[in-house]
Amino acid sequence: MTQTALSDMQVAHQLADAAGAVILPYFRSSDLGAENKLSEGFDPVTVADRAAEETMRALLAELRPRDGILGEEFPAKAGTSGRTWVLDPIDGTRGFISGTPTWGVLIALSEDAGPILGVIDQPYTAERFSGSAALADMAAVAEMTGPMGRKDLKTRATQDLSQATLFTTFPEVGSAAERAGFERVAQQVKLTRYGMDCYAYALLAAGQIDLVIEAGLNAYDIQAPIAVIEAAGGLVTDWQGGPVHAGGRALAAATPELHAAAIQLLNWQD
Template structure:
């Protein structure tokens, strides 16, 4: 492909290209006997597989070809600077614990960000073939049963809300107390969904996602998708969340404000 042809490929087109490449690399490993996982965390369990690394490398190779001036931040291979003022943020398998357990709640996260945060996000679930896209004028889900516009729920009070988080522990003891204070006020709390919870929020199925201890590559794609669908994503003090840390994602501004009133009382320590 020539340089001119590279420049004609839209940012959304590049994001789809990356997601397609990650799908092709990851799926042959999913639910296969003998899949090995290495532990990246000496004080706990943070698994990585050959599929994680191969998928990120495949996406990086495509970005080198199609967006050579853009920077890259990925979970497995770190940061590569660019000179365009833009950065692609990659998590090849968000939810590797779920991946090695055979659950279909993991996903590929791809975001394009500038100095103000993510402007385009894509959450892809290769096994179910669902792809959630948000930003640059798009907010839609495509899948085997067709496509639909993404739109978060409106008019749900906190006491009728459905709240998701990946881990019951949430984070530190202080963070867990903040989360539980909100959890006691909602109708239903569920766990273990990784990035799929954010996709369900964007699709209007649930109302809140509250997490802590996130990295930029965990949250930038969900931020773009949820915001494009009409939702709100901030940290627990109401500030930007694109660098990770404590995250509150809500279906609408009123519900976000109600949850934030409780979370903002959580000490910083």
Template sequence: MRNTPLSDLEVAELLADAARAAILPHFRQAGLETESKLEAGFDPVTVADRAAEEVMRDLLSTHRPADGIWGEEFGQSAGKSGRTWVLDPIDGTRGFISGTPTWGVLIALTEGAGPVLGVIDQPYIGERFVGMAGMAHATGPAGKMPLRTRPTRSLDQAILFTTFPEVGTAEEGAAFRAVSDRVKLTRYGMDCYAYALLAAGQVDLVIEAGLNAYDIQAPIAVIEAAGGVVTDWRGGPAHHGGRVLAAANADIQASALEILRRF
């Protein structure tokens, strides 16, 4: 029997495993009930979202009872340690209910100025992207491999992602399109999986607006550990959400910021 407590990374992996088990029985199943959190518009939530967050909260109450929790579905629970676990049980519920494997479980541990550990987990594919100081790797069908963002590239050679074509407000959409007009390729609709691809060295930029803290804190930790940069559209901290720019390196970030700052 193990007498030593689990490390933070082990706790994060345990949460991700439990969330997988709670979610997968509902994915691509007929009759999945979906509710909208909005009276006007569509912001879906399912039983899988709630079940995954509940099981992660239960595990944290056992393994990290002094830590706070901030989850998308059940809000904030204060802790005593000064540390908070930030949970998005299904980032990309629209993709989830559509059957696309672009959604993911987001788990972050934040201390002080921002996240220090992050997990982006895609249960259906079986891929997990993990990042913390001194370590960034992915596990999946191809085994375990290190994560490293792409080297410096000019903006006209970059691949850019966002989730929604309109991005946000009309002004935010115009700012995004100004960057999009300069890159080699723009793609849409990947939710948190786009950030995982950036950390894995497959794409160069992700630009979004209107994010919450639980949407971005895990991607920040993973991308920064892999050598990338995540800021707001003015180059400041992004861990509270809002307008977010994730970049493979500081040079391509600077090129995108030069355009975004005009709006």
């Protein structure tokens, strides 16, 4: 198969392969340094983040030169096709520099209405979660591959908040009001856990957990998870039930019933 005949998902897999090959030599290395991108607070970036995004951009220049690129570490590149590759070379850099295997490479292909395919890749554990609706050059995809082989992705059937497992990355979630909304949901669920970055979204798509609630996201944080979770049968919206592919407050749910219950609590007015 020639490069020009590659499907969009095949291109996404090539991007993930290339990024992982660049990143892994840096993971848990004793001399890995991190720069802080913020004047206040801590938002780290490493040479691995930048090298992986540069590698993916170079590959897209070869395989999809007409498409735009939106990445975390470098300026956006305009395209002429109406489509944009949305890249987060290491989602969860705080975890990466701490040695936890909960970071991932996020790759999405997006049109105006949002992402049409997504990949969440964890190179260290060799797990890859892929999702899309049926596209012109490929059938619908909702699958994971890893050490235990290939498996279809399917969200859990949980409908009652009292039986749900909820994840978020940071205990503080966001502003005081956002934290209060999150706490209202957390008080109703069976189990709340923290600190998983994009891996939490992958676990939701794989049917291991039920809810992810976050705030302050960028487009490159959420577009790949949207595509993967929706392909697996779940929902991803903002806290009002609208589109969230541009970033902001995200609610991912395994079922419509959990989604509706969480939205009501997130927006509760005393």
